Amino acid sequence: MxxxxxxxxxxxxxxxxxxxxxxxxxxxxxxxxxxxxxxxxxxxxxxxxxxxxxxxxxxxxxxxxxxxxxxxxxxxxxxxxxxxxxxxxxxxxxxxxxxxxxxxxxxxxxxxxxxxxxxxxxxxxxxxxxxxxxxxxxxxxxxxxxxxxxxxxxxxxxxxxxxxxxxxxxxxxxxxxxxxxxxxxxxxxxxLCSLEFVYFAHPGSRIQGRLVADVRRELGRRLAEGEDADIEVVAYVPETARHAAAGYAEGLGRPLVDAVLKNRYSGRIFIKPPYMRNASPSFRVVEDYVKGRRVALVDDSLIRGTNLRDIVVKLKAAGAREVHVRIASPPVKWPCFFGMDFQSRSELMANGRGLAEIARLLRADSLRYLSLEQFKVVIGERACYGCFTGRYPQRIKVAQLEREIATSREKALGAEP
Structure with missing residues (x-):
């Protein structure tokens, strides 16, 4: 045992x-x-x-x-x-x-x-x-x-x-x-939490009878529909965006390149405590794949934007001609009180901001999300979309819970080294 x-x-x-x-x-x-x-x-x-x-x-x-x-x-x-x-x-x-x-x-x-x-x-x-x-x-x-x-x-x-x-x-x-x-x-x-399919679950797991990797690939294919930027190569944020990026590259008929490398020992930055979320030391860019090219950078979701901004800057420093950020899910505008650690609207990059402002903050040439309608077609009706829509499986007093959780977290952080 x-x-x-x-x-x-x-x-x-x-x-x-x-x-x-x-x-x-x-x-x-x-x-x-x-x-x-x-x-x-x-x-x-x-x-x-x-x-x-x-x-x-x-x-x-x-x-x-x-x-x-x-x-x-x-x-x-x-x-x-x-x-x-x-x-x-x-x-x-x-x-x-x-x-x-x-x-x-x-x-x-x-x-x-x-x-x-x-x-x-x-x-x-x-x-x-x-x-x-x-x-x-x-x-x-x-x-x-x-x-x-x-x-x-x-x-x-x-x-x-x-x-x-x-x-x-x-x-x-x-x-x-x-x-x-x-x-x-x-x-x-x-x-079911739709972010299980997008990010949280292992690509080799089956949920609702579907292989998670296959769902992510389909999200990427849908994201490629209607692409109007002149993309030359497709890169992705390792590792959870790999399958979505593969579907996106397939849909565009453009090469998928491992232009962004992540230190395999750095773990999943998104789920780390706040004092361990500095993405910069964890990523490197392969200049040969991006120099002088228009790059689509695919990520599975955009929550706080910490990783993405750092990677966009690194891609441009490596000589990328343009960097177009593509997100294989809709904008996350609402907190989660059902098992994810983003429980305040203030920490969400998409809350209260439009596409142009978010793209500017990310240092990207353009930004496009998968639409909520297309997202729901892939994920299905048996899912929670609360962080995208503000409509939760239960009645939630959002402002009250934000205050309560912030207070408890402040006390906890005050006790940490």
Missing amino acids: GIRAREMSVWLMHRGEEGVRYAFLRNGEIAVGDSVPEDAEAALVHARYSTTGPYGVQLQPVLARYRDLEVAVAFNGTVANYRQIAPRAKTDSEAYAQKLAEALWEHGLEEGLRELYSKIVGAASSVFITAELVVGFRDPRGVRPLSFSDDAAASETIALGGRGIDLRPGHAVVWSRGSARVVEVMSLKER
Whole structure:
């Protein structure tokens, strides 16, 4: 079990790089730590990407007790109203674990989950262990993915060796006494986060039965339609934009070049804590591919613009004649309270700005996004488009949540080195 858990953690690191921690069941006892003994009967592993609380610490899995029930839990998402459901909790993960233990003790598995999720604003797909059960539960709206195989559950099929299948929203897979069963708890209309397809998920995973890489390639093909700039070569922001750029280059009939190189040890800059988001040392440009040419620089999305601006400047310094930025998704204008760490409109480059102003800030010769209409054709109706439209799967008081999360983050940052 220990080896299996460690293997899975490696294939989930693209979802979180701030820390890896484990919980395990052995001889009827549950423990949390930085490793898993080989004789553990069951284990949880969590790769941390923080959306509340302090950065750079290993807060999950969380161990909680209510009366005689002990539970270890890890989840993917954000409980935006965690202060309301557990006022003494310091983070949403702590609040979730405390209220889950209480709900399971008071109401049992299915009714307990219904009771807990009736109070949650946000999204949380979780895996948890008690002395009797191992359970994977997908958020009732399916905002965050969860897949399972015969003996394991994970955020993505890539961690299951590609053999897993989606757990339906509001369903739980339960392992007990050597057997597994799937039960429906509370299923609502599916609203998978569209950024899972755009950026977050591994290209080798399948979500909603589709290979993520294929979806990204189709987004790139759609982006190429109606291109009016005289593009000579297509470059991309490594690595998540590679497949979209390939589809875009294919649609234009122009060569795709690896003009922008990224240090493979620098990780995913977007999901790093703020004090680690300096993109400049992570990228280099190959002058031979761009000098004297009109370059299309494709990225999967434009959130803060930190990476893009730096890369555009480097391309021009390498002699690119023109740099045209192309984004394989619509403008992100609204914060996310469902599992992504951009929870304020003020940090979003597209909020309150038009194309010309954004292009000027990026130092680009032009900027074009994939239209929301074309984007929805590719992603489909079973998705959340809240960060693009401001229409969320739940009723959200945006300004209030922005203030609350900013306050908690300021306190957390004040405690960091």
